[in-house]
Every structure is written in structure tokens, then in C-alpha cells.
Amino acid sequence: MADSAQTQELVYLVTGGCGFLGEHVVRMLLQREPRLRELRIFDLHLGPWLEELKTGPVQVTAIQGDVTQAHEVAAAVAGAHVVIHTAGLVDVFGKTSPETIHEVNVQGTQNVIEACVQTGTRFLIYTSSMEVVGPNIKGQPFYRGNENTPYEAVHRHPYPCSKALAERLVLEANGREVLGGLPLVTCALRPTGIYGEGHQIMRDFYHQGLRLGGRLFRAIPASVEHGRVYVGNVAWMHVLVARELEHRAALMGGQVYFCYDNSPYKSYEDFNMEFLGPCGLRLVGTRPLMPYWLLVLLAALNTLLQWLLRPLMLYAPLLNPYTLAVANTTFTVSTDKARRHFGYEPLFSWEESRTRTIRWVQTVEGSA
Ligand SMILES: NC(=O)c1ccc[n+]([C@@H]2O[C@H](COP(=O)([O-])OP(=O)(O)OC[C@H]3O[C@@H](n4cnc5c(N)ncnc54)[C@H](O)[C@@H]3O)[C@@H](O)[C@H]2O)c1
Numbered sequence: 001m002a003d004s005a006q007t008q009e010l011v012y013l014v015t016g017g018c019g020f021l022g023e024h025v026v027r028m029l030l031q032r033e034p035r036l037r038e039l040r041i042f043d044l045h046l047g048p049w050l051e052e053l054k055t056g057p058v059q060v061t062a063i064q065g066d067v068t069q070a071h072e073v074a075a076a077v078a079g080a081h082v083v084i085h086t087a088g089l090v091d092v093f094g095k096t097s098p099e100t101i102h103e104v105n106v107q108g109t110q111n112v113i114e115a116c117v118q119t120g121t122r123f124l125i126y127t128s129s130m131e132v133v134g135p136n137i138k139g140q141p142f143y144r145g146n147e148n149t150p151y152e153a154v155h156r157h158p159y160p161c162s163k164a165l166a167e168r169l170v171l172e173a174n175g176r177e178v179l180g181g182l183p184l185v186t187c188a189l190r191p192t193g194i195y196g197e198g199h200q201i202m203r204d205f206y207h208q209g210l211r212l213g214g215r216l217f218r219a220i221p222a223s224v225e226h227g228r229v230y231v232g233n234v235a236w237m238h239v240l241v242a243r244e245l246e247h248r249a250a251l252m253g254g255q256v257y258f259c260y261d262n263s264p265y266k267s268y269e270d271f272n273m274e275f276l277g278p279c280g281l282r283l284v285g286t287r288p289l290m291p292y293w294l295l296v297l298l299a300a301l302n303t304l305l306q307w308l309l310r311p312l313m314l315y316a317p318l319l320n321p322y323t324l325a326v327a328n329t330t331f332t333v334s335t336d337k338a339r340r341h342f343g344y345e346p347l348f349s350w351e352e353s354r355t356r357t358i359r360w361v362q363t364v365e366g367s368a
């Protein structure tokens with residue numbers, strides 16, 4: 001990108017810009033990227049909130065489109081300086097078929113890459129996932145690891161398989177010549193479990209607790225640590241990478257970075273209670289209330305029920321064999337690669353992240 005620190009002349013495209021993370025990336029760009037002239041938001045489902053963004057100095061262009069449709073992607077990418085590709089199917093609950101997950105997450109990403117090459121967009125940031133690494137099918141813990149920690153990343157589930165494939169496509173595309181003869185510069189960010197305003201799974205846990213009389217029942221040992229990162233800090237990391245990728249292409253191009261902040265290491269359930277507790281819920285049990293084999297049985301029963309009910313309705317509970325295995329396997333990161341490579345520091349402290357999330361849960365339908 002030409003030096004445009006003082007002028008508004010850059011065009012950004014955010015795919016999945018109406019999703020949980022995407023919306024925070026969009027809002028963060030409008031707040032913290034002064035060089036923006038146009039912000040394109042590409043999504044299968046456009047949110048009504050986009051209208052409120054069209055009153056500012058930046059041209060906000062909402063594009064309803066499907067990343068699986070190459071021509072729609074190419075039309076949206078053409079003329080953009082930077083693409084932040086967050087669009088994807090985050091489905092570990094069996095809501096969609098493995099084929100659809102692959103089509104959106106892998107083919108959709110390939111379409112974005114080819115659109116950059118064909119139209120001359122030089123900077124592509126991909127929202128990958130911790131699940132590209134693990135937990136693996138052997139349930140091996142990843143304890144406060146970093147981007148270089150050896151770990152056998154072996155997956156069977158369609159979602160992590162699709163994220164791993166897509167990430168590899170993005171990293172391998174680094175250096176490809178784009179229209180105009182300059183090289184494509186790519187980078188992949190790997191958030192751990194994102195939390196914050198708009199997190200659907202947190203909303204689901206909250207509603208489950210309300211249905212159970214204000215109680216949730218511990219299923220996972222408190223000793224199983226699960227990495228979590230605040231959505232505002234993930235969004236900030238995306239904005240920062242997009243800003244620094246041009247000037248640090250040799251260092252950052254083709255690299256992966258875990259998304260991290262100062263959120264505490266806790267079990268998935270205990271971490272959720274940091275927000276659900278102040279909103280009136282109680283986690284029953286200092287140890288899992290059921291033996292693990294019974295949870296395995298219930299998870300398998302949920303899979304059977306999902307299959308039997310599919311012709312009538314979508315039954316997609318939080319507990320299934322995959323979510324149980326992931327929840328029950330320690331996976332936490334401890335790294336400073338993003339700080340070393342592009343000066344990332346979390347924008348929001350743990351206290352701020354927690355307060356913002358609690359305030360959001362308090363606005364969730366059904367809250368007291
Ligand atoms: N939520 C997490 O904990 C987490 C953690 C790590 C990585 N990620 C990654 O972050 C990205 C965003 O995740 P999220 O949690 O915000 O999910 P989300 O479902 O809230 O957002 C995904 C967005 O992509 C859009 N989308 C889906 N299919 C599309 C298609 N075919 N064409 C165009 N748009 C499409 C959806 O409409 C949605 O707005 C995903 O790539 C996900 O893998 C999420």
C-alpha cells in the first residue's frame with residue numbers, strides 16, 4: 001500500500017463481517033484505522049446494525065454474498081487493498097454437513113485467495129483457529145504452548161480439518177504474484193476460544209442455566225485449562241496485522257500467530273462462570289457430578305437423537321462426543337510472538353474484558 005498514513009485512501013474488505021468476531025473487526029477498523037476510505041462488509045447474512053455505520057466519514061459498503069461463489073468473491077475483492085477473511089462455518093454441533101463445512105471453510109478460502117491474485121489485492125489476513133493445532137484426536141494436552149511447540153495436530157472432525165486445510169492454503173499462497181506483478185502477503189491468526197459481546201455459545205449456556213433454575217452442573221474437572229481470548233483483543237490483533245503487514249512483509253508474510261491476552265487460564269465452565277455468576281447463575285459441584293463414562297454415553301445418545309430427529313427438526317445440543325472431548329482436554333497458549341513481530345499488546349485488560357462481557361450477558365433476552 002502506498003504511504004497513506006495521513007490520507008483516507010485505503011479499501012478494506014471484511015468477509016464474515018456480520019458475525020460475532022466480524023462485527024467487532026468492522027467496528028474496530030472504523031474506530032482505529034484512520035487511513036480507511038471504504039470498508040466493504042461481505043456476508044451471507046447482513047445485519048440491520050450496518051445501517052448505523054453509514055453515517056460516518058468512511059464509505060461502508062454492505063455486500064450480501066457467498067464465499068463459495070467465486071464470482072461474488074472476486075467482485076467484492078476487486079480494488080481492495082486488504083482482505084480480512086473471517087467468514088466461515090463454526091459448526092462443531094452437527095448443524096451442517098461435513099461437505100458444507102468444507103465447501104465454505106476451504107473452497108471459500110480458496111476463492112478469496114484466487115480473487116486476491118486475479119484482482120491485485122496484496123494483503124490477506126485469515127482468521128484461523130487454535131483447533132488447527134488441537135486438541136488432537138488422541139486427547140493430548142497442549143499446556144501453555146506457543147507457535148513453535150511440537151504437537152501432533154491430528155484431526156477427524158470436519159471443522160478443525162477444514163480450518164487446517166484453509167490455513168495451509170493461505171500460508172502457501174504467500175508470495176504468489178498478483179495482478180500487477182507484486183507478491184501476495186498472507187498471514188493467519190489463531191484465536192483460542194473467543195468470548196465477549198455477541199458470543200452465541202455463551203448465550204446458549206446462559207439460557208440453559210435459566211432453564212435449570214439458575215444452575216449449571218459441572219461436567220469437566222476444574223483442572224482442565226482451556227484458552228480463552230476476548231473478542232475485542234482478537235479484533236485489535238486483526239487491525240494491527242492489517243496495518244503492519246505491508247511494512248513487515250518479510251517477517252510476517254506466511255506466518256501464524258496465536259491470539260492471546262491476559263484472560264486467566266481456567267476450565268471452560270469455570271471461565272464462563274466469570275460472566276454467568278454475576279448474572280445470577282451457579283455452577284453446581286466442585287467436581288464433575290457425573291462419571292466421565294456417563295457423559296460419553298449421554299454425548300453418544302445426543303448424536304443418535306440428532307440423527308433420528310433430523311427429518312423433523314435440528315437437534316444440536318452443546319454436549320456431543322466432539323465437544324466433550326475438546327472441553328476435557330487442556331489447551332492453553334502462552335506466547336509473545338505477536339508482540340515481537342508487530343508490537344501487539346492487548347487493547348482490553350482482563351478486568352475490562354470481563355466487565356464488558358458481563359454487561360452484555362445482562363442484556364441477553366431472559367436475563368433478570
Ligand atoms: N468463536 C470462536 O471461538 C473462534 C475461535 C477461533 C477462530 N474462530 C474463527 O473466527 C471466524 C469467525 O467466527 P465467529 O465465531 O465470529 O463465527 P460466526 O458464525 O459468528 O461468524 C461467521 C460469519 O461468516 C458468515 N458466513 C458463513 N458462511 C458464509 C458464506 N458461505 N459466505 C459468506 N459469509 C458466510 C456468517 O454469516 C457469519 O456472519 C471463523 O473463521 C472461525 O473459524 C472463531
Ligand SMILES: CC(C)[C@@H](O)CC[C@@H](C)[C@H]1CC[C@H]2[C@@H]3[C@H](O)C=C4C[C@@H](O)CC[C@]4(C)[C@H]3CC[C@]12C
Pocket residue numbers: 090092128129130131192193194201219220226268269318319320322323324326327
Ligand atoms: C457440555 C459440556 C461438556 C461443556 O463443557 C461443553 C463445552 C463445549 C461446547 C466447548 C468447550 C470448548 C469449546 C471450543 C473451544 O473454545 C475452541 C473452539 C475453536 C473455535 O475455532 C470454534 C469454537 C470452538 C470449537 C469451541 C466450541 C465450544 C466448545 C467445544
